[in-house]
Amino acid sequence: MRSENEVDIHEELAGAAVTPLHKALGVLITLITLFDGYDTFNPAYVIHYVMQPWGLQPSQAGLLVSSGLIGFLFGAMGHGMVADRYGRRNTLLAGLWIINVMTLLTAMFATDFASFCGLRFLTGLGLGVLLPLGTTYINELAPQRVSNSFSLWGVTFGWSLGGVVAGLVGVFLTPTYGWQILYFAGTMSIPLTLVVHAVLPESPKFLAARGRVEELRALMSRLRPERRGFYENAVFRTTEHKVSQNTIAALLAPRYRRVSLTIWLTAFLTLFAIFGLTGWIPTVMIKRGETFAASFGFGALLQAMSFFGGLTLATLADRGFAATPRLLGTWWAIGGLAVGALVFVNGHGFNIAVVAIAGFCVIGAQHVLNNFTANSYETGLRASGVGMELGVGRVGAILGPYVIGLLQQATGAPDAVFWAISGAAIVAAAVISSLAMVGKAAQGSVAPAE
Incomplete structure (x- = not known):
């Protein structure tokens, strides 16, 4: 039985009004993920400049994009255990400093294929922290009723805007200053990191789980100022189950196994499609007869439309968590079919329309999958x-990006690229939709854990 001064930290956060502190921290996470998105997508604008001078085959050019993603893989898979033990804030700051240093080194010392890929791998270790941890941080902070929309504005807007900025730098600055300007511009994340050091608090749920009560009282008083007096004598508790030291085993325990495996397969397919498309869209569109400016602009269009697609889907998902898998499936099916149509039709207006739909649906749905x-x-x-x-x-x-490079190398045409991206998105739609087809019993396995 709960005593009068005992509070559940999850209930307190879920029922809070959106305060100025919520908004300020949302803006800070937006700026952090802006640099994540910027750094993730700018290698697509390097390919055009280095393929001939460095004597690269298309498959090697694909590795220019993939090398950073390999580092991201290790960063994303390893950061969770670090963050769950040492805190969201410290882990996020470590990721930012890795990106700051490696971005500057890339601008100054990446002079060939090997050095560029090596530095991009190290940058990826930091990138693997920012997006997933930003998503986690927002979801532990936002009131439950607006969690999807808050996450979209606090995480997705920044990530998408970063991709747009990368495209604009690619279009307007690289012709004059070379591809290195992409990375010199990226070092603007350094002053942001200093602000994060000064402003960003630890996650309240992490503080509660670690028994750091005084810090938690102070933070909760800022998040819910109307209950400041109550928190002075409150006893905080959580509804958490004890987590196994082997977090992968815990994710595959009977309670989570189905949803974990389904989400992992879906993410594999959708990120294959997303990074295959974003990594090659400028180069492929040049091959289809588009101008340099238009081709580089397609990358910015993808990212801009992804935010609006994600925001629309998040608004719908906020009306019912259990309906999210079906909505995700619809978005990816529409996007996959649109990309497949590029095999049969090539025209400037049609290309613009399909790229916009692909950004709106394929990338936009990925943002909601992260929140789900x-x-x-x-x-x-x-x-x-x-x-x-x-x-x-x-x-x-x-x-x-690598497989798409191989396909271009083998066929000499972009059509196989669109078949591959379309197929991956449509299969992903079927996989995630399976969570919505198993009835009430399965819905219990994908309902919010708290």
Whole structure:
């Protein structure tokens, strides 16, 4: 039986009004993920400049994109265990500093294929922290009723805007200053990191789980100022189950096995499609007869439309968690069919329309999958759950640009690219939709863990 001064930290956060502190921290996470998105997508604009000088085959050019994603794989899969033990804040700051240093070194010392790929791998270790941990942080902070929309504005907007900025730098600055300007511009994340050091608090649920009560009282008083007096004598508790030291085993325990395996396979397929498309869209569109500016602009269009697609889907998902798998499946099926149509039609207006639909549906749905994953696990497993989703998904992301390079090398035409991306998105739609087809019993396995 709960005493009068005992509070459940999850209930307190879920029922809170959106305060100025919520909004300020949302803006900070938005800026962090902006640099994540910027750094993730800018290698696509390097390929055009280095293929001939470095004597690269298309498959090697694909590795320019994939090398950073390999580092992302290790960062995403490993960061969760670090964050669950040492805190969200410290792990996020470590990821930022890795990116800061490696981005500057890439601009200055990446002079050939090997050095570029090596530095991109190390940068990826930091990138693997920011997006999944930003998603986790937002989901532990946001009131439950607006968690999807808050995550979209706090995480997805920044990530998508970063991709747009990468495209704009690619279009307007690289012709004059070379591809290195992409990475010199990326070092603007350094002053942001100093602000994060000064402003970002630890996750309240992490503080509660670790018994750091005084810090928690102070933070909760800022998040729910109307209950400040009550928190002075409150006893905080959580509804968490004890988490096994083997977090992968915990994610595959009977309670989570079905949803974990389904999410991992879905993420593999969708990130194969997303990074195959974003990594090659500028180069492939040049081959289809588009101008340099238009081809580089397609990358920015993808990212811009992904935010609106994700925001639309998140708004629908906020009306019912159990309906999310079906909505995700619909988005990916539409996007996959649109990309497949590029095999049969080539025209400037049609290309613009399909790229916009692909960004809206294929990439937009991925943002909601991240949030769906975070809400599918309890706090002690949430960072690891999101990290594993994006880590396994990054295997698909790594293969996407490389396989598409091989397909171009083998066929000499872009059609196989669109077949591969379309097929991956449509199969992903079928996989995630399976969670919505198993009735009430299965819905219990994918309902919010808290």
